[in-house]
Amino acid sequence: MTEHTFTIPQKSMDMGKKVSDYINTLTKPLGSLGRLEELAISLAEMKNDPFPSVSPAGILVFAADHGITDEGVSAYPKAVTEQMVLNFLNGGAAINVFSRQIGALLNIIDIGVANDINHPQLLNKKVRYGTGNFLHEDAMSLKEVEKAIEIGFEQSMEIINKGAQCLILGEMGIGNTTASSALLALLSGKEVEAVVGTGTGITEEGLQHKVNVIQQSLQNRKPDPANPIDLLTKIGGLEIAGMTGAMLGAASKRVPILVDGFICTIAALLAKQLSPNVADYMIVTHQSVEQGHGIALSLLGKKPILDLGLRLGEGTGAAITYPIIQSAALMVKEMATFDSAGISQKH
Template identity: 65%
Template sequence: MTKTLRSIMIPALNHQTGEQTARYIDTLTKPPGSLGRLEELAIELAKMTGDAFPKVTRPGVIVFAADHGVTAEGVSAFPQEVTGQMVYNFLNGGAAINVFSRQIDAHLQIVDIGVASDIEGEGLISRKVRYGTANFSKEEAISRDEAIQAIEIGYEQGEEMIRKGAKCLILGEMGIGNTTTSSAILAAITGKNVGDLIGRGTGISSEKLLHKQQIIEKALHDRKPDVGDPIDILSKLGGLEIAGMAGAMLAAASHRIPILVDGFICTTAAVLAKMISNAAADYMIVGHKSVEPGHEAAIQWLGKEPLLDLGLRLGEGSGAAVAFPILQSATLMLREMATFESAGISDEA
């Protein structure tokens, strides 16, 4: 691991500030605990930010795009070219994450970190490590240096978004084949059976699903990733956008910025970020539960509880963006609700 990654410093949660916020919540004009998870979120955000009255606006959304060589094995319902086509859709403002980012007034950045074709367009951030990963069923996906480079690019993009004023970070991805990569990563880390982790991704048939399982199982046997080394896992299996998201999460945690984690692919990146620096998970809130089977395993590994369960499986950061107003509600509760004293209401039972 490079000096840059080894030197990442993530501050401890500020429990004193959390206690201050908890006491203040009990003075608001409502029965104790009656706003349930919103109260818990407000306290979590206070601990993360070190601010008794935390802010999460404006949010920042970074979508990392990259291709996966394993698509050559027929594991996806869509061809690899769709990754680049979707990047253009992002740049033209037509994707789900564009819609939801506008809804929550988010800064939005699209980063080409490893698309297999040349992409050009206004607003695109080009930080391409390479033109897609190699086919991990045949060889290692990327080199160790490339894995580190992708994490560091993600870290830099996260810091840039924070400099723009982002108070909450949402990470998204685009990469045909990345449910296969994520399933392989999680199987390696958790030791769970591949069959219990894989899903239909973009909508593959039952026959293709079995094929996907066999490809992953053979790759894990052949590549033998070191389950204690997140860089080795990324090197053996990929992918570049997953590494980028992990790096951006580390940047957010380093700056006490809450991370609103999206679905299966993003949560896999969160698992890797936690492996790189355990304290990173303290700054993560899982936005929703995906229908992808592996997502539940990743959430459990992180020890988190998702905010929503809407049957989503799109990716792009879309589910986290939809969940963002819940965080906003928790902070507005603190900032705008009256206390019993200010409202002249008796708080005696």
């Protein structure tokens, strides 16, 4: 994994200024479309295009298992990862519903599920059969982290080459809120209790156990908070590394990244550590109810568009928000100006 892989262009502030001026000529009072106008300007800066398109969206769902589930940190057994991947492939999950609704390209990627899954639609990019239990050993090797990031990068390139104009990232992996909370504790410097939530719905007793497991793991592993590769190696997840790589890939091609919930935001923070410019291409779609998400968003320096009390993952929050982002792009492209419509402006 070489440094040049992460060459990310600067966003075009000049184009943003041009589009901002143009928006002010559209048939509406100044600023009356609020954050939609901000979104349209951001998209123009990202794509260096006055009339940027975000259609179709490309969705990549990375699936992987976590060894830390052996410690009883999740409400669901590890087997659910594989079962949910089959649900994705059979079109029955929430992300399938919302993907169909918005006409997105959708790829399901096995980057580290604990069992082999045979299905013609599955992209098998398995790095290993789940991570190690990071209470007792590193989650993965340095080589495996680099391979997972590279796979994510390549998958983003492939879906962009097929026509995706923006990228939505999703994940499936029982135990991944534990890995994400551990990563956030180090990235934020906050106490573990402040960043750990109930994940898929554990009890209060289960939550305290999860906190204890993470605290002990961090003492055992001692990852370097300033080194994203070391963080992933010691306490990360294969799907988190895959999403990190995919974000770097999208930004390198000026493709907007629609950041989903808690786990996706942790991947965004790691991508930003690897290449700070990547954050310029991120739009945070929603506020998750997972406890650490607000802290993660403040570190990322981004404001979410929606707050619907979501905590599913899979990329669902980003897919639900996509029509709003599409509205911002279409507003600039299709609205008349005062001159073209022959409408008098206020004095």
